[in-house]
Amino acid sequence: MTLRHYLSLIDDIARMALKADAARFYFGYLWWLIEPLLYVAVFYVVFDVLLGSKRADFLAFLMCGKLTFIWFSKSVIQASRSIVASKGLIGKIDLPKSLFPLASVQEGMYRQLAVFALLLTYLMAQGYAASASWLWILPVLVVQYLLIVLASLIGAYLVCLVFDFTLIIGLAMTFLLFTSGIFWDVRALPNPQMADWVLTLNPLAFLIDAYRQVLMYGHVPDLVHLAVLGLVIAVLALLTLQVYRRNSQFLALRVITS
Amino acid sequence: MDSTSNRAVMLELVDVSHSYHARRANFERGIHRVLDNVSLALRRGETLGVIGGNGAGKTTLLRLMAGIVAPSSGLIRRAPGASCSLLTLGLGFQPNLTGRDNARLSALLQGATRQQAEACLESIQAFSELGVSFDEPVKTYSQGMRARLGFSTALQTHVDVLLIDEVLSVGDRRFREKAAAAMRDRITGEQTVVLVSHSDRQIADMCDRAAWIDGGRLRALGGVDEVLEQYNA
Numbered sequence: 001m002t003l004r005h006y007l008s009l010i011d012d013i014a015r016m017a018l019k020a021d022a023a024r025f026y027f028g029y030l031w032w033l034i035e036p037l038l039y040v041a042v043f044y045v046v047f048d049v050l051l052g053s054k055r056a057d058f059l060a061f062l063m064c065g066k067l068t069f070i071w072f073s074k075s076v077i078q079a080s081r082s083i084v085a086s087k088g089l090i091g092k093i094d095l096p097k098s099l100f101p102l103a104s105v106q107e108g109m110y111r112q113l114a115v116f117a118l119l120l121t122y123l124m125a126q127g128y129a130a131s132a133s134w135l136w137i138l139p140v141l142v143v144q145y146l147l148i149v150l151a152s153l154i155g156a157y158l159v160c161l162v163f164d165f166t167l168i169i170g171l172a173m174t175f176l177l178f179t180s181g182i183f184w185d186v187r188a189l190p191n192p193q194m195a196d197w198v199l200t201l202n203p204l205a206f207l208i209d210a211y212r213q214v215l216m217y218g219h220v221p222d223l224v225h226l227a228v229l230g231l232v233i234a235v236l237a238l239l240t241l242q243v244y245r246r247n248s249q250f251l252a253l254r255v256i257t258s
Numbered sequence: 259m260d261s262t263s264n265r266a267v268m269l270e271l272v273d274v275s276h277s278y279h280a281r282r283a284n285f286e287r288g289i290h291r292v293l294d295n296v297s298l299a300l301r302r303g304e305t306l307g308v309i310g311g312n313g314a315g316k317t318t319l320l321r322l323m324a325g326i327v328a329p330s331s332g333l334i335r336r337a338p339g340a341s342c343s344l345l346t347l348g349l350g351f352q353p354n355l356t357g358r359d360n361a362r363l364s365a366l367l368q369g370a371t372r373q374q375a376e377a378c379l380e381s382i383q384a385f386s387e388l389g390v391s392f393d394e395p396v397k398t399y400s401q402g403m404r405a406r407l408g409f410s411t412a413l414q415t416h417v418d419v420l421l422i423d424e425v426l427s428v429g430d431r432r433f434r435e436k437a438a439a440a441m442r443d444r445i446t447g448e449q450t451v452v453l454v455s456h457s458d459r460q461i462a463d464m465c466d467r468a469a470w471i472d473g474g475r476l477r478a479l480g481g482v483d484e485v486l487e488q489y490n491a
Binding site for chain 1: 290326350
C-alpha cells in the first residue's frame with residue numbers, strides 16, 4: 001500500500017463513517033453541534049450558575065476549554081476501540097491496523113471543524129475582535145491533532161492487547177478533564193511555579209491555554225513551547241506507527257481470537 | 259502429469275503450524291493449536307480445493323495464506339509481488355450507507371484507487387440487479403439483496419491468488435446459477451485459486467487438486483478423485 005493510498009483510505013473511511021453516523025440519528029449532522037453545546041451547558045450551570053464564577057467572561061472561557069477538550073477526549077475514546085470494533089474486517093483482509101484509529105481521528109476532526117466555526121461565531125458575537133492574529137490557532141490546532149493521533153494510536157494498541165484498557169482510558173479522560181484547566185484558569189493558580197508545572201507536564205493544559213491566549217486576549221502563543229511539543233509528539237507518533245507496522249499480524253491475531 | 263505441474267509456484271507453505279493462547283476464564287490460559295505442520299505448494303493457474311470438517315483449520319489456513327495472521331512456526335513463501343486475498347461477501351456492510359457507498363468502500367479497502375473504485379461501481383450495480391435500490395441504505399435490503407450486493411462486490415476482487423471460503427450459493431435460484439457460472443469462469447480461467455468448500459461436487463467440478471485438512475493436519479493432498487475418496491471413506 002502506497003502512502004498516498006493509505007492516506008486517502010483514512011479519509012475515505014472517515015467520511016463514510018460520518019455519513020453513516022448522520023443517517024443513524026434523527027437530527028443527523030446537527031448533533032455535531034448539539035452534543036458539545038450540551039456539555040458546555042452542564043458545566044456552565046454547575047460552575048457559573050450554582051457555584052458562581054468570579055469571571056464575567058466565564059462562558060467564553062469555558063467554551064474555549066471545553067470544546068477543545070471534547071475534541072481530544074471523544075476522539076481518543078472512540079479511536080481506542082476502533083481496532084477491536086473492526087474484528088470482522090480484520091479477519092478478512094490484511095490492512096495496516098493503524099488505519100482504524102487514524103480514520104477515527106480524522107472523523108473527529110471533521111466534526112470539530114464545525115465546532116470551531118461555532119466557537120468563533122460565538123466569540124465574535126460576544127465582541128471579541130476577529131483579526132489576523134486569530135490565525136495563530138492554526139498551529140495550535142495542528143499540534144492538538146498530532147496529540148490526538150498519538151494518544152489514539154497508543155490507546156487502540158493497548159485495548160487490542162487487553163480490553164480492560166478501555167476502562168483505564170475512560171478514567172484517564174476524567175482525570176484530564178479536571179487537571180487541564182477547563183473550568184479553572186491555570187494562570188490564576190496561587191503558586192506560579194505550579195502553573196508552570198501544569199503547563200509543562202500536561203500538553204492538553206498548555207494547548208487549551210494557548211487557544212485562550214489567541215482567541216480571548218489576542219496574544220501570540222508560546223511558539224517555542226508549541227514547536228517543541230509538536231516535534232516531540234510527531235516523533236513519538238512515527239515511532240508508534242513503526243510498532244504498528246511491525247506487529248500488524250500480531251494485532252490481527254489478538255483481535256480475531258479475543 | 260497435469261498441465262500446471264511445471265508452472266511457477268505462487269504460494270508455498272513449509273511446515274506451517276499455527277497456535278495461539280486462548281483465554282478460557284479469568285486468569286486461565288491454554289494453547290489452542292489450529293494447524294500442525296502443513297506443507298503445500300500452489301502453482302500459477304491451478305485451483306486447489308480444501309475440504310475438512312468444521313473447526314479443522316480451513317479458515318485459518320486461508321488467513322495465513324492471505325497474510326492476515328502470521329504462522330507460529332514454519333514459512334510462507336509468496337512469488338515476488340503476488341497478491342493473495344480472501345474473497346468475502348461484503349466487507350462488513352454499514353447498514354446506514356447505500357449499496358453504492360458500501361460497494362465503493364469495499365473496493366477501496368481491497369486496494370482500489372478512488373478512480374478504480376468508481377469505475378467498478380457500474381458493473382457491480384449491473385451484476386447485482388439491484389436497480390434503484392443500489393442507491394438506498396443497505397438496512398432496507400432483504401437478506402437476498404444483501405447477498406447479491408456482496409457477491410457482485412466480491413467478483414471485483416482482482417488478485418494473483420484468490421482465496422475463497424464458501425461463497426458460491428447466494429440469492430434466489432436464478433441468481434445462484436448466474437453467480438455460480440460467473441465464479442466458475444473466474445476459477446477455471448488463468449486465476450490461481452484456493453477454494454474451501456463442503457460440497458464434493460464443487461470440488462470435483464472446479465479444482466485441479468484437493469487437500470484434506472483434519473484436526474489441523476494435512477491428511478491428504480493430490481488428485482481430486484483420490485482425496486475425495488479418502489475423505490468419504
